Amino acid sequence: MASINELIERIHADSSEEIVTEYLEKIEKSKLNAFITVAKESALLRAKEIDSQGHDGPLAGIPIAIKDNISTKGIATTCASKILTGYIPPYDAHVIEKLKEAGAIIIGKANMDEFAMGSSTETSFYGPTLNPWDTTRVPGGxxxxxxxxxxxxEAPLSLGSDTGGSVRCPASFCGVVGLKPTYGVISRYGLISYANSLEQIGPFATSVRDVATLFDVISGHDPRDSTSVDRETNYSSALINDVKGLKIGVPEEYFAEGTDKNVEKSVRDAINTLEELGATSVEVKMPHTKYALSAYYVIAMSEASSNLARFDGMRYGLRTEDSDWHTTFSQVRAAGFGDEVKRRILLGTYALSAGYHDKYYLKALKIRTLIKQDFERAFRDADVLIAPTMPYPAFKLGEKIDDPISLYLADVDTVPINLAGVPSISLPCGFSGGLPIGMQVIGKHFDEAAILRTAFAFEENTDFHTRQPEGS
Amino acid sequence: MYENPDGVMIGLEVHVQLNKLKTKVFCGCSTDYHNDPPNSHVCPVCLGLPGSLPVINRKAVEAAIKIGLALNCKVEEHTQFYRKNYYYPDLPKGFQITQYDFPISSGGYIMIEGEDGEHRVGITRAHMEEDPGRLVHEGTIDKSKYTLIDYNRSGMALIEIVSDPDMRSPKEARRYLDKLRNILEYLDIFDGDLEGALRVDANISIMGGQRAEIKNISSHKGAERALLFEIVRQKNVLRRGGVVVQETRHFDEAREITLSMRSKEEAHDYRYFPEPDLVPLKISGWAPAIKEMLPELPDARRMRFVEQYGIMDDHAKALTSERKVAIFYEEVAKIADPKISAVWICDVLKGELNYRDLTIEAFRKEDMLSVIELLMSKKITEDGAVDIIRTLLDKGGSPEEIVKEKGLLKVEGDIVSTAAEEAIKENPVAVSDFKAGKEKALNSLVGSVMKKTKGRADARAAREILLGKLG
Amino acid sequence: MITKKDLEHIGWLSRLELSEEDREKYTPKLNSVLDYFGELDKADTGGVEPSYHVMPMSNVFREDVPIASLSQEEALSNAPKNQDGFIKAPRMM
Structure with a gap:
């Protein structure tokens, strides 16, 4: 698989059009169902433009896939939901503007769980995406x-979004690198909200270096997002192959019962590798981790029940036959949303409703405070934390889809990070039965530099990231 | 003391649109949409497109603080926004961004002219929120086959001012609204003449019943009518032995009645929670700084007018009850005699404007100065001055031209004198009646003089001259 | 525990039309999730402030300067029904 640098060389030698064409052909032949919309014409047009006019952006002529909950002007944006049938945004998300400035070419809109609600990409109205390592398994979600x-x-780079692990989980299951930045580092303007207080857009690539390059392009202050932070950064410069003196915290709560033995071994081996490179490790206590999953789902569902209220078929999207407006709204939404989305809207509405608000919503927000404090304490003793991204490798299609609780439990190691708003990167650290295993390196608020450096050093000294699924 | 025999308690929720801001509250769309086609002042934010995010307009926060201060509220140093979750076709996001806990200001009051003199109306809170879009129904709301939506209004900055239930009659409610509007205009943050600038929901109860909330009131007069209707309705319910239930009613402006909106809609549960897309405001220090720059408010200006210009309190009150009139008066009084200016603006001009449903903008201050100057120099009579003002309002022109065209110049004393002599000669009966003590007979002689001078004589002067000649 | 009757009310608040079959199907699943959320009760949160926002940010403003709106055509381009520049919604009653 080609890196950004290799692609840039090839674009100079050949053309962006050729590169884009190759990827388009690959997508066309693929059975993975990774894309909802392929932007063939606009991608080729832009490639030719860049070939003829030149472009000095860091991603000039390089194709990228965009999760289909990120608003792209003129390209259908569905959130993998029937309810957004026919919706073509009249505006670009902040990250899309940044990518266009950098010369990147949007090759298509990537499949996802409907409204980002799921950990398997099985709740998509457009059918599940298959795991490239084993097409009977889910790619994560x-x-x-x-x-x-x-x-x-099918794309050298892509963007996802991570509300409770939605970048890191599929990065882990698919054996690629994925980053969830500190809350506020990437503008959410144009990201269709699932749970606003938790989510961030995040980059995917096959290496830490490419993730950092892409991250440099899409991060930065945006006055259109009130929660966007204003900081000067250069993440690529953090990539130093040196972890001497690095203090790694190991939260034992993340290796709890239910964690696959091979996953646990791979992650502990990875920590050993870093220790051999000069880092030290220390056990840290994060006692409120056990409440994180419930707190996360209560907050996410509550916010989602409100965020998804706007889908009523008036201004955009699916419209059913008119009756009185109460009935029409209820019918549009019943026809447009899938089961998991409906479940979460109903539960979120319940958690915010009179009589239950304090028991669920308020309680969850208090637990959020305790989880944040767990991280603050842990980071007094450690520069970064290392833990499994997922408790197990990719599971079978259909295995968990009918049991919400078992599906939610898969997120046990990823959701605390979103509750605390800290950054975390998932990267390959081993294999189990031919399936990739991911570990996450978690940092302090705004200390992406530390986790990128740790991940980079690990990658430079191991070869897990170089393995590829057959046929890719 | 006002007895309030029915135990009427009225509280008002007034939605004030900050239509003098240049942009909406959470997006950069222009507020200047009143003459433009529907849905032409909208963007992803105020249209509620997926992925859009709100960012608050700094000036809207400043205006909210100004209002809080002007209503004698406590302005909070920490304030934040909440989502109020409910569905309505005019609400593009399925929730309204508003305030709930930690409103920007609360606990104030204003003084109004009550049933029994000065009356204090408490202000529970004044908070910020966004305006929904505008719905258009073909015919009436209950008969229309579909609803049309214009989102140009969506996202306009609103201040919701909630009063305590301190008003005891529809008249007091109207006076409260008048006073509130006046204060807001003094703050220069709001143009009350624009459509939808000020909208009212009224809560009203009478002794022995629960309160009804009346929605869709769009004028001060409408508020008074709706409340009058509602008192009669509630009294009738009680008289028949019924129960006044707590409910929401819709004011039908055309028919001047309120209609029950009984429907599932009553089952509201707004599920308030803090808006995650907006960060809290920590605005300690803002209120004292804004207070420094607060303009003079109506009550203070009224007192100043009495003191500075020596005019009657009733005149000062009338002049300051509309900001534009107060400004007009001060500009005139700077040049002309302040007391005479007050009389002519309050007692004549305001009446003529009201009669024609015009505002003060319909009259030029230069014309007012000319009229007063003509009067002071005794070139025209008071009747003539009234005539000029009416003509200016109805046909335009300039006072000098009108004087010329209508021949309003007061006639010279010797002409009046000649006319008086003729009148005495021609009306011997009246003369002898007068001399016999019938004072009223003088009136017919004055009338005769006026007729001979074609009304250009000053009636009072003619009377004096006649008395002299008869005496 | 939520009952099928509760679910009808929540469905109404959420504007999700739920058939008898839907309610039959959803009730046990929602209850199993709520059971799991019961875990929250075990956490001692006495004296703990809720974290509404994860970052301690405040005072983010826009200046009162107009920017270009969408054209009416763009504003209406996604609306399934429109008429004379208005978006067309169902009848109110």
Whole structure:
């Protein structure tokens, strides 16, 4: 699989059009169902433009896949939901503007769980995406299409979004690198909200270096997002192959019962590798981790029940036959949303409703405070934390889809990070039965530099990231 | 003391549109949409497109603080926004961004002219929120086959001012609204003449019943009518032995009645929670700084007018009850005699404007100065001055031209004198009646003089001259 | 525990039309999730402030400067029904 640098060389030698054409052919032949919309014409047009006029952006002529919950002007944006049938945004998300400025070419919109609600990309109205390592298995979710596209060689780069692990989970299951930045580092303007207080857009690539390059392009202050932070950064410069003196915290709560033995071994081996490179490790206590999953789902569902209220078929999207407006709204939404989305809207509405608000919503927000404090304490003793991204490798299609609780439990190691708003990167650290295993390196608020450096050093000294699924 | 025999309690929720801001509250769309086609002042944010995010307009926060201060509220140092979740076709996001806990200001009051003199109306809170879009129904709301939506209004900055239930009659409610509007205009943050600038929901109860909330009131007069209707309705319910239930009613402006909106809609549960897309405001220090720059408000200006210009309090009150009139007066009084200016603006001009449903903008201050100057120099009579003002309002022109065209110049004393002599000669009966003590007979002689001078004589002067000649 | 009757009310608040079959299907699944959320009760949150926002940010403003709106055509381009520049919604009653 080609890196950004290799692609740039090839674009100079040949053309962007050729590169884009190759990827388009790959997508066309693929059975992974990683894309909902392929932007063939606009991608080729832009490639020719860049070939003829030149472009000095860092991603000039390089194709990228975009999760289909990120608004792209003139390209259908569905959130993998029937309810957004026919919706073509009249505006670009902030990250899309940044990518266009950098010369990147949007090759298509990647499949996902409907409204990012899921960990398997099975709740998509457009059918599940398959895992490139084993097509009987899920690619993870909710950004399953974005991760599978990169792992399957259908795009060198992609964007996903991570509300409770939706970048890191599929990165782990598909054996690629995925980053969830500190809350506020990437503008959410144009990201269709699932749970606003938790989510961030995040980059995918096959290497830490490419993730950092892409991250440099899409991060930065945006006055259109009130939660966007204003900081000067250069993440690529953090990539130093040196972890001497690095203090790694190991939260034992993340290796709890239910964690696959091979996953645990791979992650502990990875920590040993870093220790051999000069880092030290220390056990850290994060006692409130056990409440994180419930707190996360209560907050996410509550916010989602409100965020998804706007889908009523008036201004955009699916419209059913008119009756009185109460009935029409209820019918549009019943026809447009899938089961998991409906479940979460109903539960979120319940958690915010009179009489239950304090028991669920308020309680969850208090637990959020305790989880944040767990991280603050842990980071007094450690520069970064290392833990499994997912408790197990990719599971079978259909295995968990009918049991919400078992599906939610898969997110046990990823959701605390979103509750605390800290950054975390998932990268390949081993294999189990031919399936990739991911570990996450978690950092302090705004200390992406530390986790990128740790991940980079690990990658430079191991070869897990170089393995590819057959046929990619 | 006002007895309030029915135990009427009225509280008002007034939605004030900050239509003098240049942009909406959470997006950069222009507020200047009143003459433009529907849905031409919208963007992803105010249209509620997926992925859009709100960012608050700094000036809207400043205006909210100004209002809080002007209503004698406590302005909070920490304030934040909440989502109020409910469905309505005019609400593009399925929730309204508003305030709930931690409103920007609360606990104030204003003084109004009550049933029994000065009356204090408490202000529960004044908070910020966004305006929904505008719905257009073909015919009436209950008969229309579909609803049309214009989102140009969506996202306009609103301040919701909630009063305590301190008003005891529809008249007091109207006076409260008048006073509120006046204060807001003094703050220069709001143009009350624009459509939808000020909208009212009224809560009203009478002794022995629960309160009804009346929605869709769009004028001060409408508020008074709706409340009058509602008192009669509630009294009738009680008289028949019924129960006044708590409910929402819709004011039908055309028919001047309120209609029950009984429907599932009553089952509201707004599920308020803090808006995750907006960060809290920590605005300690803002209120004291804004207070420094607050303009003079109506009550203070009224007192100043009495003191500075020596005019009657009633005149000062009338002049300051509309900001534009107060400004007009001060500009005139700077040049002309302040007391005479007050009389002519309050007692004549305002009446003529009201009669024609015009505002002060319909009259030029230069014309007012000319009229007063003509009067002061005794070139025209008071009747003539009234005539000039009416003509200016009805046909335009300049006072000098009107004087010329209508021949309003007061006639010279010797002409009046000649006319008086003729009148005495021609009306011997009246003369002898007068001399016999019938004072009223003088009136017919004055009338005769006026007729001979074609009304250009000053009636009072003619009377004096006649008395002299008869005496 | 939520009952099928509760679910009808929640469905109404959420504007999701739920058939008898839907309610039959959803009720046990929603209850199993709520059971799991019961875990929250075990956490001691006495004296703990809720974290509404994860970052301690405040005072982010826009200046009162107009920017270009969408054209009417763009604004209406996604609306399934429109008429004379208005978006067309169902009848109110």
């Amino acid at each position: 909710s950004s399953g299409g974005s991760a599978a596209a990169v792992a399957g060689g």
